[in-house]
Amino acid sequence: MTEKKKRKISLSIPAEEIMRPGNLACQGCGASLAMRYALKALGRNVIFDIPACCWSVIDGPFPYSSIGVPLLHMAFETAASTASGIRAATKVLGKEDTTVVAWAGDGGTFDIGFQALSGAAERNEDIIYVCYDNEAYMNTGIQRSGATPYGAWTTTTPVKHYKKLPKKDIIEIMAAHRIPYVANVNIAYPEDFIRKFKKAASIKGTKFIHVFSPCPPGWKMKPDDTIKVAKLAVQTRVFPLIEIEHGIKYTLNVKVNKPKPVFEYLKLQGRFKHLTEKEVQRIQEDVDAYWDYIMKKVEFSKEYAG
Numbered sequence: 001m002t003e004k005k006k007r008k009i010s011l012s013i014p015a016e017e018i019m020r021p022g023n024l025a026c027q028g029c030g031a032s033l034a035m036r037y038a039l040k041a042l043g044r045n046v047i048f049d050i051p052a053c054c055w056s057v058i059d060g061p062f063p064y065s066s067i068g069v070p071l072l073h074m075a076f077e078t079a080a081s082t083a084s085g086i087r088a089a090t091k092v093l094g095k096e097d098t099t100v101v102a103w104a105g106d107g108g109t110f111d112i113g114f115q116a117l118s119g120a121a122e123r124n125e126d127i128i129y130v131c132y133d134n135e136a137y138m139n140t141g142i143q144r145s146g147a148t149p150y151g152a153w154t155t156t157t158p159v160k161h162y163k164k165l166p167k168k169d170i171i172e173i174m175a176a177h178r179i180p181y182v183a184n185v186n187i188a189y190p191e192d193f194i195r196k197f198k199k200a201a202s203i204k205g206t207k208f209i210h211v212f213s214p215c216p217p218g219w220k221m222k223p224d225d226t227i228k229v230a231k232l233a234v235q236t237r238v239f240p241l242i243e244i245e246h247g248i249k250y251t252l253n254v255k256v257n258k259p260k261p262v263f264e265y266l267k268l269q270g271r272f273k274h275l276t277e278k279e280v281q282r283i284q285e286d287v288d289a290y291w292d293y294i295m296k297k298v299e300f301s302k303e304y305a306g
Contacts, residue, residue, distance in 0.1 A: 012191045014040040023066035025058045028223025030213035030230065031132045032058060033187045035067065035103070038130065041197035044069055046099040047090070049083050051113060052076040053105035054139045054215075055132070077113045079104040080120040083127040099201050102129045106147035107137040110168050117208075121177040124205045128197075131170065131208070134215035142218045150286070151279055153220070153271040162274065166286070171210055171244065178247035180205040184239060186212040188230035192241055192253055199243075212239045220270025232265040237291045248304065250297040262287050 018039035025032035031054055039046075049072040050056050056073055060066050074082045083102035090098045104113060109131035117129060136154050137143040144154040146168040157163045174182045180203050185193040193211075200207035214230050216223045233239040234254055241253040262284045266272040275283075 018068040020066045023058050028216040028226040030187050034132050034211045037193050041194040048101045050103050051079040051108045079113050080116040084125045100127045106133040107145045110146035121179050121206045128200050128207045132211040132213040134213045138215050138218045159274045174208040175244045175247045181207040183243040184210050188227050235260045236262045236265045250301045252298045
């Protein structure tokens with residue numbers, strides 16, 4: 001990397017560290033890095049609420065907190081409704097410039113908290129809802145969630161009974177609410193990550209950000225492979241980096257013209273080691289089909305805008 005490119009990247013990522021050291025995350029935790037980037041993007045004029053999830057533990061025991069900004073903990077299903085209440089309070093106090101963020105895992109988003117999220121989106125509450133997705137209920141023992149992908153081992157989908165159903169398409173579900181902004185972000189692409197968080201903070205209404213967040217214990221992978229696995233999720237087209245505005249305008253943020261085989265992504269994770277070549281091929285075909293589906297929407301958006 002050239003010095004000029006290094007300087008450009010350093011300018012795009014704020015230097016201030018708001019998240020404090022000494023949190024209780026596992027080694028290689030993608031969710032910890034995601035919070036660090038989010039705080040860099042959003043700054044200090046922000047209020048978080050966090051339901052039951054890994055981050056309710058990572059933050060630290062009361063009265064300690066590693067986040068470095070105001071934070072409320074609440075019940076599993078209430079992230080979006082609590083954020084709605086916080087936003088109402090900031091309006092009464094004349095502090096509408098304060099960003100309100102609901103920060104939840106996939107269990108509290110795809111499943112337990114979805115009714116509150118859908119209601120907030122339908123009302124177009126002025127909040128940012130963030131789902132850091134580690135594809136299972138990791139905090140309570142690696143149980144399958146609606147975000148667990150086909151083929152994955154969890155403690156409730158053991159090897160002989162691995163997950164037989166596909167992962168919920170949460171991005172499309174949220175886009176169907178026609179909210180102002182929906183985006184995929186990945187911790188291996190910090191510039192794109194931070195740009196999207198800043199963009200979300202500048203938009204009025206409900207914003208939904210889906211974070212790809214590898215979990216070394218739950219995915220049975222090496223802690224020092226977190227960024228490698230996250231990058232492979234994009235390079236294999238498993239996790240396209242896109243943003244969707246008002247449910248209509250689709251934009252692809254990182255082009256992958258020569259994708260790597262999905263096997264390169266799967267082989268680093270012990271949760272997939274039981275799969276046969278036939279099952280891996282099925283996953284490859286599903287990934288290819290979904291990429292084509294998304295690209296058609298991206299191309300339609302270009303034609304629609306033109």
